[in-house]
Amino acid sequence: MSESDPKPTTPADDWMTSRRTFLRAAGFTFASAMITGCQSSPIHHAIPYLVQPEDVVPGRPVYYAGTCSGCSSGCGVLVKNRDGRPIKIEGYTDHALSQGGVCAVGQAHLLGLYDNLRFSGPRRDGQPVEWTDVDAEIAAQIAKVKAEGGAVRYLSGTVSGPASRTVVEKFLGGFADARWVMYDPISSSAILDSHERTHGARVLPRYRFEKADVVVSFGADFLGTWTSPVEHTAGYRARRTPDDPAVPMSYHVQFESRLSTTGGKADRRFRVAPSEMGALVSGLAALVARKAGTELAGAAAPAAHAEALAEVAERLWAAKGKCLVVSGSQDVQVQALCNFINHLLGNYDQTLDVTAPSNQRLGSDSALAALLDELRGGRVKALFIDGVDPVYDLGLATELADAIRRVPLVVNFASRNDETAVASKFVCPDHHALESWTDSEPVRGIVNLSQPATRPLLATRSVLESLSAWMGEPRSILDIVRSTWETKVFPRQTAQPVFLTFWERSVQDGFCTVTPEPVAASAFNLAAVKPAGEAHAAAAGQLEVVVYPTVGMLDGRHAYNAWLHEMPDPMTRVTWDSYACLAPATAKRLGLSEGDVVRVAAAEPGASVECSVVIQPGQHEGVVSLPMGYGSRLSERFANVGPQWLESRTAVGDDGRVGRHAGPFVTMREGARLFDGRPVQVSPTGRSRPLAAVQLHHALTAPEELDGLGFERRDIVRQTTFAELHDEKSHGGHGEHHGGPSELWPQDHPVTGPKWGMSIDLSACTGCSACVVACQVENNVPVVGRDEVMRHREMHWIRIDRYYEGDGDDVSFQPMMCQQCGVAGCETVCPALATLHSEDGLNQQVYNRCVGTRYCANNCAYKVRRFNWFDYPHADRFENLVLNPDVVVRSRGVMEKCSFCVQRIQEARIAAKARGEAIADGAIQPACQQTCPARAITFGDLNDPNSALSKANHGRRSYRVLEEVGTEPSVTYRAVVRNREGGEGHHG
């Protein structure tokens, strides 16, 4: 057949096999068989569903409504579940309390589910045993205690769930002498005790910041670590949106001794030593009383801040019924004075709710004190410890551990081998909250119901199941919760007439609203209010200590959590350590600089700790503040966290733990645990231990050595005042938009479809760092450890830059992530085209094309690019279950950075395309925006003039950081607004 004689090929021709083609095919087949046969990869058995459950599509996430168990605030969450495993905690917009926010701890506590060092089953004397053996032994011992009528004590944190309360009460009801002692490691006991005195009911009011025109806080860090930070942030934020002149901005005054995130947001802030706080509150009470026409007998005018107090009283009186005075003090006297002020101002039932009060902290320090006495006296015969670690929390390590060891029956429900678990004979580990049915009632009338988001991963057992088993009537947790809800919760509502529908609805919603149980409050008892005297001020040469919870570590219950250790503290920006904060003047006086090790020591009962100094502007000069939650057994696991190489250094201190325990400085006085005011001696040790801080320069002005050369404050964070913002004549407190030089060239990649952008309201941002952890979870950002952070190699894709203004009374937080520049410095310099512009305006990083020259990071004006310096450990296969399968785990040597959660953009795009619609505004929420308790982040389409983002960008406060560089960033910021007189929004 010649070439010139074409013939249509028929299928039959294809099958014609010559000897050559046969040999070729045979050879290929043989070679392929050889090659494939050589591979050593394991065979994975994938078993398909025999019966495909409805709505379960492999690879598509399912969201379950639940309750956050990170602390006792009871925020609602949505648990994102992929292929049977929870991989992300999402904010739950419809929840009555949290309103869509989740804090950093809430985001991070997911990691605890996949913790390899969680107890995998019950233990006796530290040895693993079977549940049946434990049950038999405990039941026998319980019977013995019952027969002897010995004292039984149930020690727990705040427990508010109807099912939990019913079962525990029933369990304790079987004993002649049983008592339930609740305490909160971060105690608010004085607030409850003061209400018992003034209102006749031991309740914690529910604070309604959204209703307050004036907020006065005496040391209450209500945006950070107080009773319910996410709920309070949502409320506070509602009155701090300055864009509408018709909605007046609230006025916030903070008196505090250390610098809290709340204080940094205040319109006016005063530094007050803990010992002065009582007199100050008394002074304000006297001023308000005078205005109300009564008199507070015996109140002396405070020496300091008299003028400020008069102004505050004026403001409060003008906002009667619409203001709020709160205090973080643990002095019942001081709290009673606050109640008195709120009472005189008519705030009860307006901004403080005691008819439907909060159950978020129910602990009683006096009950705890009584229990400690009983334990010391050896009078307790059986002790059940549920969800708390008293040996660590109370800072009485050996003494309390010995007392607990002397108790004949100690049962601990701890999940990890913490200080108390070591001293407990029996450990019967509870499920992780995501594995179990749980309920809680954080505010009376709002009852949370949380379903399991996965089956129990380890041989743990719910506390309620354990208690039922020991009562001799073993029931499943679902049965317990459901039956309790049928009898205790269902009757409290009328909306759903049938229990089944009520139950189904509540499971789906994760909470329900019912009639609150009435509070038996009496009329305000004026007799309970007495002026608080001047506390003992520290002697000369001594400082007053303030032990405070940090946003990440709280009381240390999550000290096992690497994400929280790696999260920089919003204020000090330090990771992986505790420290002693000193005011700049104090440090100077003591001849100390950052990183110098000091010994902080107190007498009677002796307490001493050695840690590095952090110089903290905005702190009172007579104060040394120590963060709580560090130095626990749980942090011993971090000795080898992060990459290990020739020059790597460990994350733990000499004692094998992360940071030092500040608990010993907390004292018990008059039935309340006092966290501040104790006089201490601070002495230099002459040694130095640098801290792993992610920020070295803390102001927008030039550093000290270049001061005086005329460098102005960099215009990176803009500030204005409410008055100026709405003054037509001014330009809204920020400079004119600079015309970028980019107009010289035509757009080389015009975006015709959606162009994704973001707007961040710096006025709303509280620096809480929830976004930092949310991003870490969503995007599989590795934990690098203390040494790497010290080498400035943290991997977080979003960071919260914190700048002190002036002498540190104003603080601005600026979340900073990839600005997705339109004319990106990184894109032009990459030799391999590994970072490119997408058609929807994103600046994309192609990991498998990246060779790691780091040129892009050098040329990034915002320094948001992160480099994989090592292969970060992913050896823990259990922990790897937390990884998001939608995001690749980066290998060493490649650059990475914020992607605007491109996986979420694609998910929304595919969903919209399937429906044949355009992507709706708000359908895409990056992880940072989704979790933000302050709703500070808006994401959307810059090309859509009607998107929420475009509207936000048109506000007078909008500006872009480093616009003059000409990078055309897609992220805009909205200026910080303070409600105060004067121009620039600065103090003075």
Place this chain on the structure above:
Amino acid sequence: MAEVASALRLPLVASDTSLGQVTRDVCAPMEGKPTWMWWAAFLVSSATMLVGATAVTYQVATGIGTWGLNRTVGWAFDITNFVFWIGIGHAGTLISAILFLFRQRWRTAVNRAAEAMTLFAVMCAGIFPIIHMGRPWMFFFVIPYPNTRGPLWINFRSPLVWDFFAISTYGLISAVFWYIGLIPDLATIRDREKPGLRKTIFAILSLGWNGSFRTWHHYELVYLLLAGLATPLVLSVHSIVSTDFATAVIPGWHTTIFPPYFVAGAIFSGMAMVLTLMIIVRKVMRLENYLTKRHIDAMCKLVIATGGMVGIAYATEFFIAMYSANAYEQFVFMNRALGPMKWAYWTMVCCNVITPQFLWFKKLRSNLVVVFILTIFVNIGMWFERFVIIVTSLHRDFLPSSWATYAPTSIEIATLVGSFGLFFTAFLLFCRVLPVIAMGEVKGVLTFGRRTGGEAK
């Protein structure tokens, strides 16, 4: 007609050496047993090279994290070393190409060694852009090789791609130029060797050189053309290297003065390095007659000139920063001089601006010990110049929140030291196996058999 040698100038080759003597002198180090000094130097430098090789192996196996870099300072020792070595290479090309075109005949004694130095310096320099990558095994991603990925190729806008072209061209041209220049000498050695392996090798390498007039004619024409070809490279390579910084937005990098400033700096450092090496070589190899004080003197003058240019560049940068009214720019320069890395800045200024001023004095210029010490300082200063440009610009840029510090790790220091080890090892081997002085050219400038101008009349 023989050339006239001026009595007013110092002779290019001291003493009345005969042509045969030149051959014997130059070939002596290659033919005898190496001296104990050579062995000592070789052992030290190869041991140092091994230390560097170990460090690089460890770094490639473990990760760039073994260097002291961080999220703010993404380049430090790596690119400093790279630019430093590229700069060192420049003197070789300058001497062999530009001075050749300008008929500066004093170059004949130093050009061979200077060109070899260029090659070895480019070798050292070439290592750093590869090992500084996070994934060095993927280095070919920056090379425009044919592939099946469609539009995904290299980024022609990236100065690192320009670098690849500039350096590979430079390396190639330098190697060819050097080799062409070697051919007549290789033939000389071939002719001196007894039959054996060495003779065979040199016979192959000398490409059948027969010393005929036609061969010489072709040779000189090729050499001239190559000199013309290499000349723009003297200016282009370092100009392109400087665009790594000049095209970036970082204050302190984003500067139009960089190309001439870098070229001047490169020649400055290169001359200093040639001087350092020549002063050692003439002593160790007993070549005092060929590498005379006149050579040293001429090169010292070049050092003064280029040093002055570098000094002016430093001043200009400060002036422009002030004149620009750009606060970030002003800050970066004040921060260089007064910030936490001011020690590096002032080291640079002292070594590069003050040191060359001593060379104005003929007395100091003709004291080889002084010149040697001064050139060492210039070498140090020029290394610090690159360090200052790279690190002090990066460590405090736009957003104060990201300001950071930088300190090298032991691995980085070992890598830098190792690159010197490689350089000296290569140079010492070169001294043993190839003629350090271009015999063919030197013979052309001998006073031997030549009448002396001025006396005849």
